[in-house]
Amino acid sequence: MTCYSCGTTLNQKNRSAEHIIPNAIGGKKKAYNLLCSECNKHYGQTIDQVLANQLGPFGYLLNIPLDRGQHSKAVKLVTASGKGTHYTEEPTNEQYYLAAEGDANPFKVVIDDIDYHRSVAKICLNFYLSKGYPKKYSEKVIAFVKGESKDRIFHYYFPSNEGVHALGEQEVSHIIHLHGDRELGVLYAYIELFNMQNLIIIFSYDYDGNDLNVTYCRDVVKNVELTKTIRLGLVRHHVESLRYTSAAMGRKMEVRLERLIHIINKAQLSN
Numbered sequence: 001m002t003c004y005s006c007g008t009t010l011n012q013k014n015r016s017a018e019h020i021i022p023n024a025i026g027g028k029k030k031a032y033n034l035l036c037s038e039c040n041k042h043y044g045q046t047i048d049q050v051l052a053n054q055l056g057p058f059g060y061l062l063n064i065p066l067d068r069g070q071h072s073k074a075v076k077l078v079t080a081s082g083k084g085t086h087y088t089e090e091p092t093n094e095q096y097y098l099a100a101e102g103d104a105n106p107f108k109v110v111i112d113d114i115d116y117h118r119s120v121a122k123i124c125l126n127f128y129l130s131k132g133y134p135k136k137y138s139e140k141v142i143a144f145v146k147g148e149s150k151d152r153i154f155h156y157y158f159p160s161n162e163g164v165h166a167l168g169e170q171e172v173s174h175i176i177h178l179h180g181d182r183e184l185g186v187l188y189a190y191i192e193l194f195n196m197q198n199l200i201i202i203f204s205y206d207y208d209g210n211d212l213n214v215t216y217c218r219d220v221v222k223n224v225e226l227t228k229t230i231r232l233g234l235v236r237h238h239v240e241s242l243r244y245t246s247a248a249m250g251r252k253m254e255v256r257l258e259r260l261i262h263i264i265n266k267a268q269l270s271n
């Protein structure tokens, strides 16, 4: 076994416990055959820190359990009125991280941050490789995670939840779904973080491995893994035609963000 980032042979001394999904956003599952401790540390301090800065506040607001350390208190609830719920950085930075209503640019920090997308891609890569699937189909994702390639292998994708999976009323989960289709020659991952950062990560358009249909789901509030069936049914030309535009993303993500904020507000009221 070698570290997928630097290629070093992994042994008892240099292997590391890599969270498939960063613990900062509620990930618990670990794998020991992915990264050497040095690379693990490097990503933890760089791209995963970007992800934690963006999404960690949701974990803080939902009070989800962490393995160790404390939630980033980078944001706090500043208003919860009829105008919508806003969160902002403490103590003086006025830049909005999140905005349900009344902000023209919700998630503006997330949208343009390539390191954020690298970290999301890394979650999908971790899951794929932890399952022991062939590394050769993940080379593009590895290059993207390492920052060697800026190819747009990610697309925001917001199908209606009802059509893809049954989302429980109070469920707040992270979902990773791998779909490999030998006949269509496509391998991709579909990921949902807090059920509102929904992306497709393209692994390969030359896929000739086994058909894959594997899903991992963790409810981060209830702190349990859920059995989840994902039905995407994306054919290759559909995947290829997915385009990211901030307008489309803003509209479609807003509905999911509002749902999450509603759950957060309910949880805070009952505390």
Ligand SMILES: [Zn+2]
Pocket: 003, 004, 005, 006, 007, 008, 035, 036, 037, 038, 039, 040
């Ligand atoms: Zn390494």
